[in-house]
Amino acid sequence: MPFRSPRPDVEIPDLTLxxxxxxxxxxxxxxxxxxxxxxxxxxxxxAALRDQVDAIAGALAARGVGVGDVVALHSPxxxxxxxVFHGILRAGATATxxxxxxxxxxxxxxxxxxxxxxxxxxxxxxxAATEGAAAAGIASERVIVLDGAExxxxxxxxxxxxxxxxxxxxxxxxxxxxxxxxxxxxxxxKGVMLTHRNLVANVAQSADLVGVGPEDRVLAVLPFxxxxxxxxxxxxxxLQRATLVTMPRFDLPEFLRIVQDxxxxxxxxxxxxxxxxxKHPLVDxxxxxxxxxxxxxxxxxxxxxxxxxxxxxxxxxxxxxGMTEMSPVSQLIPAGRDDLPLSxxxxxxxxxxxxxxxxxxxxxxPVPATGVSEPGELCCKGPNVMVGYLNNEQATSxxxxxxxxxxxxxxxxxxxxxxxxxxxxxxxxxxxKGYQVAPAELEATLLAHPQIADAAVVGGxxxxxxxxxxxxxxxxEGAELTEQDVMDFVAGRVAPYKKVRQVxxxxxxxxxxxxxxxxxxxxxx
Ligand code: 4UV
Numbered sequence: 001m002p003f004r005s006p007r008p009d010v011e012i013p014d015l016t017l018x019x020x021x022x023x024x025x026x027x028x029x030x031x032x033x034x035x036x037x038x039x040x041x042x043x044x045x046x047a048a049l050r051d052q053v054d055a056i057a058g059a060l061a062a063r064g065v066g067v068g069d070v071v072a073l074h075s076p077x078x079x080x081x082x083x084v085f086h087g088i089l090r091a092g093a094t095a096t097x098x099x100x101x102x103x104x105x106x107x108x109x110x111x112x113x114x115x116x117x118x119x120x121x122x123x124x125x126x127x128a129a130t131e132g133a134a135a136a137g138i139a140s141e142r143v144i145v146l147d148g149a150e151x152x153x154x155x156x157x158x159x160x161x162x163x164x165x166x167x168x169x170x171x172x173x174x175x176x177x178x179x180x181x182x183x184x185x186x187x188x189x190k191g192v193m194l195t196h197r198n199l200v201a202n203v204a205q206s207a208d209l210v211g212v213g214p215e216d217r218v219l220a221v222l223p224f225x226x227x228x229x230x231x232x233x234x235x236x237x238x239l240q241r242a243t244l245v246t247m248p249r250f251d252l253p254e255f256l257r258i259v260q261d262x263x264x265x266x267x268x269x270x271x272x273x274x275x276x277x278x279k280h281p282l283v284d285x286x287x288x289x290x291x292x293x294x295x296x297x298x299x300x301x302x303x304x305x306x307x308x309x310x311x312x313x314x315x316x317x318x319x320x321x322g323m324t325e326m327s328p329v330s331q332l333i334p335a336g337r338d339d340l341p342l343s344x345x346x347x348x349x350x351x352x353x354x355x356x357x358x359x360x361x362x363x364x365x366p367v368p369a370t371g372v373s374e375p376g377e378l379c380c381k382g383p384n385v386m387v388g389y390l391n392n393e394q395a396t397s398x399x400x401x402x403x404x405x406x407x408x409x410x411x412x413x414x415x416x417x418x419x420x421x422x423x424x425x426x427x428x429x430x431x432x433k434g435y436q437v438a439p440a441e442l443e444a445t446l447l448a449h450p451q452i453a454d455a456a457v458v459g460g461x462x463x464x465x466x467x468x469x470x471x472x473x474x475x476x477e478g479a480e481l482t483e484q485d486v487m488d489f490v491a492g493r494v495a496p497y498k499k500v501r502q503v504x505x506x507x508x509x510x511x512x513x514x515x516x517x518x519x520x521x522x523x524x525x
Contacts, residue, residue, distance in 0.1 A: 002355040002381075003367050005348040006418050007334075012204050012351065012383055016172050016196045018090045020203070021238045022050045029241050032214075035079040038247045038258040044079050046241070049086075052159060056087025059161035065118060067092035067170060070179060072116040073225070074098035074107065074129055076248035080146045080155055081224050082234060084120055087158075089177055089196075092168035096179040096191065097225035099435075100125060100249075101495040107132025114179050114191050114390065120144045172196035179390060180227050182324035183438035184399055185409035185427035191390030192227075192324045201383035202327035203235050205349040210295070210320070211335025212266050214241040217290070219264040221247040221255060221273075226435075227328040228298050232320070233268055242266070252276050256286040263290040270298045270434030271305070272466065274317075278308035291315045293335075297322070298434030299467070300422060303343035310338075321345035321422060323408060324436075325399065327384040330354065330408075331420045344421040345412075352382035355405070356414060359426055370416050375423055378412040379405040428519055430459040430469050435497040437469050439519075442500060445493050446471060446486070451479035456509045456517045460502045470502040472522055474509060 013020055030047035037043075044052070065071060071088045073095055075081050088095040096114040098107055107128050111119065112135075119138055121129035123145055133143050140151065148154040177196045181189040210232060212218055218237045222229040237244050245262045247255065250273060259267060269277075274296055277283055291313050296306065297320040310317040316338050322328030333346035340346055348354050356365040356376030365376040385406045388396035400406050409427025414420050430437040439457035446455035453474045460470030473486055483503035490500045504525070510518040 001367065002353045003348065003414055003418055004353055005350045007209070007347070007350045010204050010208075010350045012197070012201045014172055014197075015200055016089070016170060016175070017177055017199050017235065018053070018086060020200050021086070021235065022053065025050065032241055033243045034238060035082050036243060036245045036262060037079050038219075038245045038262060039254075041261075042079070044083075049083060052083035053086040053090050054165040055159050055161065056084055057090035057165040058163035059158035060087060060091040060093065060118070061166040062161055062163035063118070065091050065093050066166065067168060067175070069093040069118070070096055070114045070116040072096050072098055072111055072114065072119045074100065074102070074119060074121040074125055075146060075225070076100040076122070077220050077224050077229070077246040078122075078248060079246060081246070082244065084146065084155070085224065085234065090165060090168070092166065092170055094176040094179055096181070097230065099225055099495060100223065101497060102128060102132075103493065103495055104128045104131025104135065105493070106495060108135035110181055110189070111136035111138060118142045118144070120146060122146050123149045170196070172200065176387070178230070180225070180230070180324050183429055183436055183440070184325060184389070184395065185407060185429070186398070187395060187440045188438055189436070189441070190392050190395055193387040193390055194327055195387060198327045198384050198386060199231060199235060201351065202231050202329055203239050205351050205382070205384060206232065206320075206329045206332065207236055207239060209332055209334035209349060210236060211293070212237055212240045212242050216240070216242040216266045217262055217264045218242050218244050218266045219247065219259055219262075219268065220244045221250050222268050222270060222298075222434075226298075227324040228268070228322075228434075231327055232297070232329065252280060252282060256282060256288070259288055259291060260286045265290050265292050267291055267294045269294060269296050271296055271301045272433045274301060274305050274309050275464070278305045278312060283312065288313055293318065295320065299431040301342060303341060306342040317342060319345055321420070325386045325406060326380060326382070327386070329384070330380050330382070340419055341421075344419050346420065347418050348420065352380055352384070354378060354380045354414075354420075356412060357405075357407075359411075367414055368416050372413050372415045372421075375411050375413050377426055378408045378410050378420070378422075380408060381405055425459075428458070430457070431467055432469060432497050433466070437498045439469075442469060442471065442490060442494070442498060445490055446473065446500075449481075449486075449489055451476050451481045452486070454509045456519065456522055457500065458519050458522045462501065468501040469498065470504070471500045472504050472506050472509060472525070474506060
């Protein structure tokens with residue numbers, strides 16, 4: 001029997017994201033601060049944010065953007081990101097969010113694959129953006145630089161356009177709201193088709209359990225371009241009429257200063273930030289007494305480290321789990337359940353059904369009457385599960401089986417009480433500081449080197465036990481290439497978080513008879 005949430009199902013409004021977040025703002029809500037720029041302290045109220053979203057939608061519509069168009073957003077977190085993201089959706093278009101660290105080549109790949117014809121970026125990222133746009137055949141007039149740059153329109157131009165927000169009628173159940181990129185269980189990054197209903201559902205499913213409320217000041221350092229930041233921070237906090245405090249990137253002293261000065265109450269992190277909060281001496285020099293909750297996700301949180309953060313900050317530490325393909329949340333430790341072990345990812349969110357499957361036999365693993373189940377691949381169904389991968393039916397059918405189960409590629413156990421713990425990863429995906437690194441992409445990069453005959457990339461560990469990309473390389477005969485040469489070659493071609501950080505030279509890559517790399521044989525090697 002599959003297992004469900006111990007909590008009752010919730011109602012999922014049949015609305016677009018804009019209608020969910022912005023059409024029922026009360027007079028008091030409108031006066032509240034929706035977004036604070038952490039660096040400058042500049043505030044945007046809900047009223048101003050809604051006006052900006054409408055104005056941006058109008059300006060995009062005046063530039064020919066509408067239902068069926070894909071618009072790329074390539075920016076670190078800022079108040080402008082919030083307005084532009086929702087402006088794109090309000091115009092009826094689909095937003096594809098691009099990692100702010102992407103190289104020009106990576107930007108081009110996403111623009112081409114998603115079919116985006118308009119790109120909104122910021123001046124510090126302009127070189128990658130223009131390189132990517134040119135390679136994808138996007139005219140420079142269609143590259144809008146939010147903070148302004150010579151020869152490009154800016155956010156100020158969009159806001160001053162004066163065109164009314166268009167009348168758009170879409171079906172929330174089928175209309176694509178966003179196309180984030182994920183490599184899923186195998187291969188290169190693919191566009192994940194998420195509808196308005198997927199996103200609205202996941203916000204509704206997780207809002208009560210996450211526990212952000214209208215009085216919260218939520219630190220938004222995790223990127224909005226990644227699904228965790230997009231749903232759990234950006235959309236959930238706005239639905240709850242909380243205040244988002246944005247930071248463009250993680251920097252420990254600035255992070256601590258903003259949490260202190262902005263009196264942040266809710267801090268969403270990925271595990272590397274937990275390590276800093278648990279151990280770094282600087283933490284003692286700041287007043288972090290407003291923090292009630294630190295919430296971690298995107299990679300495994302060490303239970304000891306999480307406990308140390310809770311004691312040091314005197315706050316609740318919890319964690320959530322999910323994946324881009326589930327919009328993303330499927331399990332989390334709910335507010336008020338600090339008794340659940342931090343080494344677990346908590347309970348299933350409402351309206352979802354999950355089961356564990358033996359990857360070898362495809363048999364379902366039973367949930368025990370007492371104690372903990374055997375491990376198996378976590379498979380999930382629910383209104384938050386993606387439609388599929390863009391233009392890639394083969395990858396879609398490998399991930400969502402004929403019975404509708406999404407295969408997460410994660411190995412988990414479940415207790416009789418429905419508490420899920422992740423214990424291993426079946427899929428090839430590597431998580432570096434919570435960011436996705438697709439081995440297939442790095443293997444293709446390595447094979448482009450004339451002196452490399454074959455290569456395989458798996459998740460290794462650094463001295464601190466953090467997961468890192470590790471390459472096994474077979475050299476061409478007579479090649480004179482050092483481990484450092486290999487790392488430098490890759491570093492020059494990929495975003496910094498994808499760098500290969502360990503190299504092992506070997507004679508042959510272990511492969512199955514069908515030619516698939518036997519990654520398991522390389523993982524501990
Ligand atoms: O597709 P993705 O990059 O998605 C994410 C989602 C992060 C979330 C989701 C719900 C939350 O409540 C939250 O706090 C954070 O990262 O990568 C998906 C893969 O990342 C690993 C796992 O292998 C997924 O399939 N992963 C995500 N969260 C955890 C995790 C976790 N808490 N513990 C271990 N692995």
